[in-house]
Amino acid sequence: MARLTIDGSAIEVADGTSLFDACRLARGESLPHFCYHPDLSIAGVCRLCQVEVEGMPKLTIACNTTVREGMVVHTRSERVRKASQQILEMHLINHPVDCPICDQAGECGLQNQYMAYGLYDSQVAESDKVNKAKALVIGPHVVLDKERCVLCSRCVRFCNEVTKTGELGIFNRGDRAEIGVAPGRELDNAYSVNTVDICPVGALTSRDFRFQKRVWMLKSTDSICPGCATGCNVRVDHEAGRIYRLKPRRNPAVNGSWMCDEGRLTYKDVHAEDRLLEPLWNGRVVSWADARGHLAHVVAGGFALVIGSAHQSLEEMWLLRQLAGTAALSGGLAGSDLAVGDDILRSADRTPNRRGLALAGLAEHDAAALAGLVRAARGAILVHGGDPAAAPDVAAAMAGRQDVVYVGTHRRATAAAAALALPGAMWAEKAGIFVNRQDRLQAFAQAVARPGNAREDWRVLGEMLPDQGRAPTGLKALRAGVAADLAPALAPTIDLDRLPQGGVPAGGDA
Ligand code: SF4
Ligand code: SF4
Numbered sequence: 283m284a285r286l287t288i289d290g291s292a293i294e295v296a297d298g299t300s301l302f303d304a305c306r307l308a309r310g311e312s313l314p315h316f317c318y319h320p321d322l323s324i325a326g327v328c329r330l331c332q333v334e335v336e337g338m339p340k341l342t343i344a345c346n347t348t349v350r351e352g353m354v355v356h357t358r359s360e361r362v363r364k365a366s367q368q369i370l371e372m373h374l375i376n377h378p379v380d381c382p383i384c385d386q387a388g389e390c391g392l393q394n395q396y397m398a399y400g401l402y403d404s405q406v407a408e409s410d411k412v413n414k415a416k417a418l419v420i421g422p423h424v425v426l427d428k429e430r431c432v433l434c435s436r437c438v439r440f441c442n443e444v445t446k447t448g449e450l451g452i453f454n455r456g457d458r459a460e461i462g463v464a465p466g467r468e469l470d471n472a473y474s475v476n477t478v479d480i481c482p483v484g485a486l487t488s489r490d491f492r493f494q495k496r497v498w499m500l501k502s503t504d505s506i507c508p509g510c511a512t513g514c515n516v517r518v519d520h521e522a523g524r525i526y527r528l529k530p531r532r533n534p535a536v537n538g539s540w541m542c543d544e545g546r547l548t549y550k551d552v553h554a555e556d557r558l559l560e561p562l563w564n565g566r567v568v569s570w571a572d573a574r575g576h577l578a579h580v581v582a583g584g585f586a587l588v589i590g591s592a593h594q595s596l597e598e599m600w601l602l603r604q605l606a607g608t609a610a611l612s613g614g615l616a617g618s619d620l621a622v623g624d625d626i627l628r629s630a631d632r633t634p635n636r637r638g639l640a641l642a643g644l645a646e647h648d649a650a651a652l653a654g655l656v657r658a659a660r661g662a663i664l665v666h667g668g669d670p671a672a673a674p675d676v677a678a679a680m681a682g683r684q685d686v687v688y689v690g691t692h693r694r695a696t697a698a699a700a701a702l703a704l705p706g707a708m709w710a711e712k713a714g715i716f717v718n719r720q721d722r723l724q725a726f727a728q729a730v731a732r733p734g735n736a737r738e739d740w741r742v743l744g745e746m747l748p749d750q751g752r753a754p755t756g757l758k759a760l761r762a763g764v765a766a767d768l769a770p771a772l773a774p775t776i777d778l779d780r781l782p783q784g785g786v787p788a789g790g791d792a
């Protein structure tokens with residue numbers, strides 16, 4: 283351990299800790315910075331994180347300095363403040379200051395640092411600024427404005443160190459230095475929009491989000507990406523019931539600071555045109571009251587087969603198992619939603635909760651076996667989520683039946699095959715738990731209101747329980763039931779109603 287003093291406070295940190303991290307601990311906030319990033323190598327190029335270390339003649343950058351026993355450090359002295367101001371002025375010499383039309387305004391490192399440390403009158407006339415290319419489309423998802431770049435090299439390091447695709451570089455020298463794409467290339471890797479996230483200014487912007495919304499109008503809700511079994515921690519940015527973007531939340535145990543471009547666009551399905559918004563009886567819109575009447579008629583003899591899906595929450599899967607009772611039970615279509623994975627984040631399993639199925643005791647079946655279960659069902663069939671009828675075998679087995687009930691979110695094959703289709707909620711419209719491929723339980727919260735007459739799935743399923751005395755009265759009660767029933771597989775320390783930020787392994791922390 284090393285003991286040092288930062289801004290008059292004694293602090294003890296592990297040997298090898300960077301002075302940048304020690305200062306964050308001591309100050310309760312980071313030093314000003316552009317180039318430092320916790321999940322990239324140290325570049326030490328922006329010079330914004332300078333601090334004063336007693337005994338050293340010059341200021342030193344904290345991100346590239348390791349703590350030493352007995353160091354006495356000043357981060358808020360007049361000398362440091364003056365240096366920060368001068369560095370900012372240098373970064374702003376050729377900056378266009380086009381904040382009013384910049385997507386980054388409101389969450390811009392340059393704006394924030396200027397308000398905190400700058401506040402000087404510019405000495406550079408508008409006409410003397412070096413002009414560079416603006417609004418260059420450099421890949422399927424990213425637009426580059428070279429004038430706004432502060433040459434922090436984060437995006438270059440990301441492409442060199444994380445995706446190892448090396449599309450970006452800094453070209454030329456002095457005030458002509460500029461960020462750019464290597465000749466003949468474009469920024470086209472599966473993680474390209476992370477460069478937008480880590481760009482501290484508005485030099486890199488997302489083609490999907492560009493000019494859609496001023497960021498200060500957005501509300502943020504913590505969630506989990508539903509795009510694959512990795513379960514990247516994300517933030518859902520939304521306003522007035524509409525989701526505008528997903529951003530990664532840092533979780534070193536799961537996704538570091540990153541997420542993939544495909545996962546980033548999963549929110550589009552929430553607002554898809556084919557959302558199931560009202561109950562449908564044989565394709566005709568009916569009220570929930572009428573739907574309940576049809577349901578009572580269809581399931582008068584109870585369900586003979588219950589089919590779940592790896593897209594639903596752990597709580598819903600468990601409830602489905604209670605609902606099945608002695609009926610045949612399936613976790614849905616085995617081998618569905620498989621695609622190409624990689625060794626960065628993307629799992630070949632494009633469902634968020636296949637491990638949850640296993641934990642809740644639901645086994646999947648291949649299309650032929652599932653079709654066999656459908657044919658063998660001598661009573662009503664309940665399908666919850668997924669789209670098993672997208673498999674031709676299953677669709678053929680369901681054809682002509684008047685006793686298939688579907689609780690789902692889109693008017694796709696299974697909704698069309700069902701006599702009664704009931705609108706449920708998508709992941710962003712409800713709270714729940716996914717179990718990722720590491721068997722990590724991660725909670726997601728409701729971000730936006732459910733559209734139309736869609737309802738939370740656990741309420742819809744709860745109303746179908748033959749013994750209404752066992753119907754959950756709320757998510758908390760439902761989770762208590764899940765915890766009690768799955769107790770052998772879940773560490774006793776886990777409180778499903780209060781999972782920690784970043785989730786927890788099902789077996790508990792080692
Ligand atoms: S484009 Fe952004 S991330 Fe890349 S070097 Fe410039 S300021 Fe840094
Ligand atoms: S890797 Fe998977 S969980 Fe992560 S963002 Fe992509 S699709 Fe979502």
Ligand code: FES
Pocket residue numbers: 314315316317318325326327328329330331332343344345346
């Ligand atoms: S953050 Fe230390 S030099 Fe940029």
